[in-house]
Amino acid sequence: MKVIxxxxxxxxxxxxxxxxKPISEVKKEQTTINNSNPKLVVGIxxxxxxxxxxxxxxxxxxxxxxxxxxxxxxxxxxxxxxxxPTYTGPGHASVFTGTxxxxxxxxxxxWYDKEIKDMVYCAGDDSVSSVGTQDDxxxxxxxxxxxxxxxxxxxxxxxxxxxxxxxxxxxxxxxxPAGHSANAAYWFHGRDEGSWITSTFYxxxxxxxxxxxNTSDAAESYLKVWDTFYDILTYTESDSDENxxxxxxxxxxxxxxxxxLAKLKDENRGFDILKATPYGNSLTTDFAIAAxxxxxxxxxxxxxVLTVSYSSTDYVGHNFGVSSKEIEDTYIRLDKDLxxxxxxxxxxxxxxxxxxxxxxxxxxxxxxSYLQSMKIPSGYLDNKETDARLIDYLSAKFNSSDFVENISxxxxxxxRRLIDSLGLxxxxxxxxxxxxxxxxxxIEKVFSAHTMTTTNFTTGMELLLQNGxxxxxxxxxxxxxxxxxxxxxxxxxxxxxxxxxxxxxxxxFFGKGINHGETYDKTVIPDIAPTISALLGISFPNASTGQPxxxxxx
Ligand SMILES: [Zn+2]
Numbered sequence: 001m002k003v004i005x006x007x008x009x010x011x012x013x014x015x016x017x018x019x020x021k022p023i024s025e026v027k028k029e030q031t032t033i034n035n036s037n038p039k040l041v042v043g044i045x046x047x048x049x050x051x052x053x054x055x056x057x058x059x060x061x062x063x064x065x066x067x068x069x070x071x072x073x074x075x076x077x078x079x080x081x082x083x084x085p086t087y088t089g090p091g092h093a094s095v096f097t098g099t100x101x102x103x104x105x106x107x108x109x110x111w112y113d114k115e116i117k118d119m120v121y122c123a124g125d126d127s128v129s130s131v132g133t134q135d136d137x138x139x140x141x142x143x144x145x146x147x148x149x150x151x152x153x154x155x156x157x158x159x160x161x162x163x164x165x166x167x168x169x170x171x172x173x174x175x176x177p178a179g180h181s182a183n184a185a186y187w188f189h190g191r192d193e194g195s196w197i198t199s200t201f202y203x204x205x206x207x208x209x210x211x212x213x214n215t216s217d218a219a220e221s222y223l224k225v226w227d228t229f230y231d232i233l234t235y236t237e238s239d240s241d242e243n244x245x246x247x248x249x250x251x252x253x254x255x256x257x258x259x260x261l262a263k264l265k266d267e268n269r270g271f272d273i274l275k276a277t278p279y280g281n282s283l284t285t286d287f288a289i290a291a292x293x294x295x296x297x298x299x300x301x302x303x304x305v306l307t308v309s310y311s312s313t314d315y316v317g318h319n320f321g322v323s324s325k326e327i328e329d330t331y332i333r334l335d336k337d338l339x340x341x342x343x344x345x346x347x348x349x350x351x352x353x354x355x356x357x358x359x360x361x362x363x364x365x366x367x368x369s370y371l372q373s374m375k376i377p378s379g380y381l382d383n384k385e386t387d388a389r390l391i392d393y394l395s396a397k398f399n400s401s402d403f404v405e406n407i408s409x410x411x412x413x414x415x416r417r418l419i420d421s422l423g424l425x426x427x428x429x430x431x432x433x434x435x436x437x438x439x440x441x442x443i444e445k446v447f448s449a450h451t452m453t454t455t456n457f458t459t460g461m462e463l464l465l466q467n468g469x470x471x472x473x474x475x476x477x478x479x480x481x482x483x484x485x486x487x488x489x490x491x492x493x494x495x496x497x498x499x500x501x502x503x504x505x506x507x508x509f510f511g512k513g514i515n516h517g518e519t520y521d522k523t524v525i526p527d528i529a530p531t532i533s534a535l536l537g538i539s540f541p542n543a544s545t546g547q548p549x550x551x552x553x554x
């Protein structure tokens with residue numbers, strides 16, 4: 001026996017000498033291959049979470065939520081979106097497909113469809129029906145997303161034995177992450193229903209655990225008074241509660257705490273009011289826990305995938321803005337929900353048996369009127385005036401303005417057939433519009449489709465625009481406005497640009513197979529899906545362009 005062991009040892013030494021690798025590295029490779037995969041991967045997206053929400057509110061966070069992920073897991077501190085536009089639909093698709101709108105095709109939440117000559121919704125699909133409601137809120141599927149998610153690849157790899165389920169208050173936040181071959185995606189139907197629904201794309205009727213959840217008082221129980229979690233006087237990380245930069249709810253004069261949700265609900269679309277409060281995130285956590293139990297996720301050695309997108313952070317940000325007390329309280333409470341969720345995973349799946357990552361679908365700009373009060377360049381764009389001036393110019397120059405079919409998402413779509421019939425060349429019309437628009441106030445850059453398809457950009461906003469440009473779906477002209485200039489109301493925050501406030505978002509990895517550490521090296525959103533694929537040893541999503549982050553994986 002001893003002889004055999006000695007021989008084996010010699011063999012290992014000889015092999016490693018031959019490969020010129022230290023033995024420790026060889027051993028590591030062997031253990032990596034032999035390691036069993038996590039029983040469950042949970043991909044968490046926090047809608048509109050800026051990176052600095054991790055740091056700004058750090059003194060208010062407990063040890064079991066964000067801080068647990070940071071203290072035990074891996075923190076990518078310089079993680080960015082690498083395309084424009086930074087919206088919810090493209091964000092969720094990019095996190096889970098490992099690529100950008102250029103390839104996955106989700107170029108906006110809504111966009112102008114050149115073929116059918118009408119606006120379409122990223123998750124809209126009228127070929128399927130609602131399940132769980134009578135209205136059309138369930139007519140949804142991922143059919144407009146052209147590529148696979150890592151959940152899809154896990155379904156293929158496990159011969160459909162590993163489940164994938166997507167959950168979010170927003171339909172697109174549930175559907176796009178879960179992918180095409182998902183077992184289910186569930187989203188929240190507000191109004192007077194307050195229930196979780198799906199579409200016939202996934203199933204013909206809701207499973208019993210969903211019906212049970214919907215008939216419980218889960219949603220109803222959150223129609224209560226929303227006051228700050230800690231004494232509001234300790235919320236020194238946000239602006240005064242009463243200021244001119246916040247929207248608020250209908251039926252309440254001031255956007256100040258407390259908010260009596262039961263009282264306000266009738267004037268704010270019933271159960272939909274929960275979406276714009278931290279309780280929407282608590283309800284999402286409740287439902288995610290019910291899904292793990294109901295679907296027995298993470299109970300065997302074949303990896304399941306659960307995607308959870310927390311939408312309330314986005315609604316609160318849009319309503320109250322980046323520096324509001326409401327956003328601070330929403331993150332303090334999300335931290336509690338995260339702690340509760342991780343504790344549940346410890347018990348249900350087992351500590352060390354699951355892997356979680358947490359990121360966002362985009363960041364957000366500080367309210368421009370607030371920035372102006374601090375003399376920081378910022379402002380509001382008057383799209384109507386820009387559009388009218390452009391139409392006047394085209395009428396004078398080409399004797400026709402009819403060839404502007406649509407202006408949306410900072411893009412202009414031209415009627416190419418009409419341009420052709422007038423004896424004009426599309427490139428000439430595009431160039432003329434570029435030269436006209438660049439003279440307009442607060443338009444910083446303008447590019448034509450011709451430039452986008454004939455130039456290979458490698459840096460800057462130009463590269464971000466190109467990563468977001470889909471030749472088949474995007475417009476003829478693409479505009480960029482000045483930093484912190486937005487098309488939005490005077491209260492609340494929004495997003496969509498390629499600037500740091502919109503691109504810089506958290507990326508935390510935690511749990512099985514994850515190293516402890518942090519990096520300031522730049523990582524990009526499309527790196528996430530190939531990293532999870534590498535961890536699982538499965539194929540990368542079919543069009544992924546990101547790099548697996550090797551330093552994250554143990
Ligand atoms: Zn948003």
